[in-house]
Amino acid sequence: MEKLNNREKDNKSGFIIFAATRVIIGITLAVAVLWVFDTLLDYVEINLSEPVVQTRYSEKAGTISKVIETAHEAPSVKETSGHKEGPSLQEHLTLHETEPAQERAAVPEPEPVQEDTAVPETEPVQKHEEVAEAEPVKATTTAHKPVTDEPKTSSEIHEAHAPQTSGYPDKGMAFVDAVIKPLDYELHQRFWGWRPNDALDVTDNVGNFQLGVLEVTRRTVEVLTERISRTGSTAAFDTNLERAMNWLMIKADQFRSPSAESKYSAGLDEIRTYREKLEKREAEFHIKTDNLISLLTAYEGLLGSCEESLVKAEEEDESPVSFFKADDYFFYAKGVASAMYTILEATMGNFNTILESQRATEVLHHAIESLNHTTEVDPLIITNGDLSGIFANHRANIAMPISHARYYLKVLIKTLST
Secondary structure, three states, X not given: OHHHHHHHHHHHHHHHHHHHHHHHHHXXXXXXXXXXXXXXXXXXXXXXXXXXXXXXXXXXXXHHOOOOHHHHOOOOOOOXXXXXXXXXXXXXXXXXXXXXXXXXXXXXXXXXXXXXXXOOOOOOOOOHHHHHHOOOOOOOOOOOOOOOOOOOOHHHHHHHHOOOOXXXXXXXXXXXXXXXXXHHHHHHHOOOOXXXXXXXXXXXXXXXXXXXHHHHHHHHHHHHHHHHOOOOOOOOOOHHHHHHHHHOOOOOOOOOOOOHHHHHHHHHHHHHHHHHHHHOOOOOOOOOHHHHHHHHHHHHHHHHHHHHHHHOOEOOOOOEOOHHHHHHHHHHHHHHHHHHHHHHHHHHHHOHHHHHHOOOHHHHHHHHHHHHHXXXXXXXXXXXXXXXXXXXXXXXXXXHHHHHXXXXXXXXXXXXXX
């Protein structure tokens, strides 16, 4: 009887071990499958959606940099009694190029062409209607290039960014559009929408990217509300911007009462209202050195925080940075770089006079270029290898352009402060 009981106990113990082993194996396989699915889904989202993000972020910047061709036409000589209209702009440019440099310097400003003046064959007098029907003169300024088409030299970057505000009726509108664009895409145009407050977060990479975009938008709207839109420290806040600033401070993972995406959308609507007031000349946008320094200081601090998380080897509790935490830092920094790239492009146009007066335009070009390089680091899987190991440390790879962008912003701040 005792042997029988022992045999039964052995059978029960064997069954328990067998069942426990199978359960552990099953859980391990399920976790592995879920991780692979998460990684593949994030890869598809980042690789397929992010170029669209960059294109959409740059779409308005492309509109900004369009040159209104009619603005480049020389004012025509109005036909009055005893006078006829002068030659067209195209003919004037042709004649101007053929004249020797010395003669052009010596010749004073031309007087209106008289009726009895003999007009050379090379510059026939045209009526106003003929000038209007003539083929428009092409602008010589290079249009803005999208994020994915990086200029090769600093001079090309300068040409790409110089005319950014020419397509807008009032100052500041290009900047405001650039502030709206990144977060608006993440809320309304990206597949699956806002991710950080999802009950089941299986795409944490995109979620961290969106958190980076949100943080840049928050800091920009804060500077816009407290500095750029006010005449001084005693002036009242713009009511729309004040509401937008408050609503953007809602926690990103808040799911209900109210949800994060609903308040962020409402905040963007308030910023759009401010933009409409700018267009109607009912709001303020002050292009001042102090305002630009405040914006750049906020960006420099945010890039410094990103740089620290990208280069550190240990967490605050002295534990090593885990494989799963490394990709969070990576995509957060990438979201910061993408949104900041877009806004600094518009800043280049709206604050162009200040930058040129301080000879600081080239410095900002380098910062924008470094942020562009950050967005181009796009590995299939984020690895957190040793700096001397076989596998890459992608945090360190993206830390380099982030550090360069931060450095140039610090140089720019110092230049503007002197």
